[in-house]
Amino acid sequence: MIGSRTLRSAWARPPLARATNPRKQYFYTANGFRPRPALGTLPTGRRKATNEAGEDETGHIDTKPNEGIFFFDNVFPLKLQWLNLIPYLNPDKFLATSLQKVNQPGLALADTSSIIKRALPDQMPLKVLEVLPRLREGGAFVKFSHDGAITAQELENTLKEYMKEKPITPWFNPLRTVRAFLVQGKPWIEDLYRVPCARIRVEFMPTTPESSAAELTQETLYSLFRRYGKISEIIPQPSDSKVLPKFAYVDYTRIRFATMAKNCMHGFTVPTEEGGGKAGTLLRLSYESKRKKGWFWDWISNHPRIVLPILVALLTATSVTVFDPIRTFFIRMHITHGLHLEDQALYRYIKSQLSRGYDIIRFRKQSENDDNLRIIWEDRHEAIQQLQTWLIETADTFIVVQGPRGAGKKELVMDQALKDRPNKLIIDCKKVQEARGDSNTIAAAADQVGYKPVFSWMNSISSMVDLAAMGTIGTKTGFSETLDSQLAKIWSNTTAALKQIALAPRKNDDKDMNMSDDEWLEAHPDARPVVIIDNFLHKSNEGAVNMVYDKLGEWAATLTTQNIAHVIFLTTDVSFSKSLGKALPDRVFRQIALSDCTPEVAKKLVINQITRDSEDDEEESKVTESRMRSDLDELDGVIQVLGGRLTDLEFLARRIKAGESPGKAVRQIIEQSASEILKMYLLDVDVANRKWTPQQAWYLVRELAANETLRYNELLLNDIFKDGEVVLQTLEQAELISISSQNGRPYGIKPGKPVFQAAFEYLTEDEVLKARLDLAILTQLIGIENKNVDKYELELKTLGEYPGTPSELKPRIKWCLDKAAASHAKVEKYETQAGRFKKILAEKF
Secondary structure (H helix, E strand, C coil): HHHHHHHHHHCCCCCCHHCCCCCCCCCEECCEEEECCCCCCCCCCCCCCCCCHHHHHCCCCCCCCCEEEEEEEECCCCCCCCHHHHHCCCHHHHHHHHHHCCCCCCCCCHHHHHHHHHHHCCCEEEEEEHHHHHHHHCCCEEEEEECCCCCCHHHHHHHHEEEEEEECCCCCCCCCCCEEEEECCCCCCCCCCCCCCCEEEEEEEECCCCCHHHHCCCHHHHHHHHHHHEEEEEEEEECCCCCCEEEEEEEEEEHHHHHHHHHHHHHCCEHHHHCCCCCEEEEEECCCCCCCCCCHHHHHCHHHHHHHHHHHHHHHHHHHHHHHHHHHHHHHHHHHHCCCCHHHHHHHHHHHHCCHHHHHHHHHHHHHHHHHHHHHHHHHHHHHHHHHHHCCCCCCCEEEEECCCCCHHHHHHHHHHCCCCCCCCEEEHHHHHCCCCCCHHHHHHHHHHHCCCCCCCHHHHHHHHHHHHHCCCCCCCCCCCHHHHHHHHHHHHHHHHHHHHHHCCCCCCCCCCCCCCHHHHCCCHHHHHHEEEEEEECCCCCCHHHHHHHHHHHHHHHHCCCCCCEEEEEEECHHHHHHHHHCCCCCCCEEEEEECHHHHHHHHHHHHHHHHCCCCCCHCCCCCCCCHHHHHHHHHHHHHHCCCHHHHHHHHHHHCCCCCCCCHHHHHHHHHHHHHHHHHHHCCCCCCCCCCHHHHHHHHHHHHHHHHEEEHHHHHCCCCCHHHHHHHHHHHHCCEEHHHHHHHHEEEECCCCCHHHHHHHHHHHHHHHHHHHHHHHHHHHHHHHHHHHHHHHHHHHHHHHCCCCCCCHHHHHHHHHHHHHHHHHHHHHHHHHHHHHHHHHHCCC
16 A cells, blocks of 8 residues: 555665666755665654554644655546445555556656656755655645755745656646645644545634634635635635634635645644734635535425426326337237237147047037027127128217116127127226226226236325425426326327227238328228227216216227227116217217017027036936926916016026926025115115115105006106106116116106016015005105195294285285195195004014
8 A cells, every 4th residue: 555655665666767867866955965865765764654544543744843744736536536435445555556557657657656756856855754645635745854954945946846847747637737835734634535625614713722713804815725726716704604613615616726725724824914813823624515415405305396397207208208108019919919828829729639528518518508699699680780780881980789787788799799800909897997096996997908017006106296295386296197197098008009900901002002091090990999898887876987987988989080999888877878978979879779588589598598408417308308398388477577688587597407497486586686675775775875765765666566667757756756867867777777768858667677577576565564664755755744834834934923914925824824734634644654554563573
């Protein structure tokens, strides 16, 4: 290490320059020049260790009379502070070894010993005692002794003249030469990690504890520090500052000027004649960074109005340029099944070969399902053909397939009409609607279209950032995005992927290659992919869900109007036109309404499923044959009660297979349906979360049990249906009832499922249940009439306060009296009926 050797040891290997000029060295004394030992040879002949902590690690360099210190600048590269951050590395030793390797005679000098040896002329009357390198400050201290006949200032002037005539330029800084100045103060040699900078803090200290320090003027500071380099500014301490000790800032134009000044002037005492006060003023110097540590983060935190918008812009640009193409690719693969292993021909072939041993079982089951479905599709052949015809037309409009649950809407579209279409995208609104919270809703929507990567959790974090921004700058940054904007991104990327798929068949050698993309898409409707939106308007009575459906409708309108894709909606809601009409108000919806199967088809479906099962076993077929005739005779009446709902017919067939007679199976289905009605609509109803009351639901059940169809407008006149339209629409969504429309207006109310008609009748046959629920209706009606009586009595009291009872008020008084009497009569009537119901409840279980 340079700091642990004397110059003699550093020069132990004779360089070529020294070998070619073996002249004697002299130093000046009172008797003239005389030979002196080699530079760096101590009087005792011992090596004296030196380091960056001063002599004996005291932090100072002790000088005796006739001794002085030079500080040489530009000895080391200045920007080597990062070496101190490397673990287990001694930067002094590493730097010395590295620099000596490049120290060649033909190059500029590199290590400390060589530079100082060149800088000191042979004729200078001084003796080098030791060298203390300053790696962090890019220089080195040289302690020397001299004869009393010459002063240190004279040696400094001689050294400057010599270095001016023969400048030394190190290899690492060829634009600046080595400089040397006499140290006038008492330098502090520390090995703390303090990075030099161009600003010096000059503190004014008293020379003794009893004395006081003078605050130096800018002129005095300039005269003291200008010799070390160009000064850009001298900043005195503010006059109102109470910080002690007093100080001033001296800003140099270069860092090396500041390091020279700090090492030469630290500990210098300004005498009285130069403005240092009565007892003089001691200068204490330290580096002061113009920018404190962490200034970058401080600036960011103090300028959120600038930083946050820039951050949002950078994140947006990153998302658009990096993630959006990736997401569009994954959406395209999701639609075309490019990454689905089960859709590859090789996978299907291997799977078919491995499962050949199960062909008989698989064929039998598949044949049974195929036969069942074939019966249904034959009945709906016209609807299938109509749907396929619309998909090859150029008209940009919606296609809506509406029907009750269990009517086979999805099977008709996917398995029949779109059986041979290659590119299909299915979006299940039910999964999106049932997701709780914005993050889960975003993740569910992204999963439906294959949108990935999706950072749904970022929505919560960005909301917190926006909340913090509101507290700091008073406005939102726009960093957080609403559910609406996040869904818009997903639909936008899906639109781009669908358009790429639609344009994929286009070739450069086509005859219509001169067409624009929009014109080509309009002329080739068969190339457009198909988007199927399943469970549309599923539980659409919630505000946030309605927003999702509205955005889906707007997105679907964009796809159809721009001829990017065909859109098919599958819904059970008969009022779908209200939602879709917002997206395409000037277009006509093409609609296919699926109803329940006819009795003939329903009977054929059940018989086919029963007879297929009897072929599995001969013994079972005998049993089936023995009771087949009686079952078939009974089946006609059962079908009339059960209706043509596919799910109910399959349930009936499974029960008959299990050994039950058709009559018993239907009774089980009716009882199960009645239990579901009780649980969902009548008994366990949370009124706070539902828009209907048990009394309203029971009234519909009771009236539909007596009449297959109710008049819609007549029902709205009933006293317990004051908010009737909202209640009826909600109950239709819950599938308790179905509303029939004619000429665009509702006119009739029927049970939600055909089997519900029998279930309603079954419920009304229970006298205790009927008495309990009828009593609840009467109690509500009595409350309504009592409120009417109170209202009329209050008005009569107000009218009676007029003096003399004006003749003009007499008709109004008579009207109030008649109304009060009529309401009271109703109350008496209801109470009489309620008494009978209470008696039933008290006598029967």
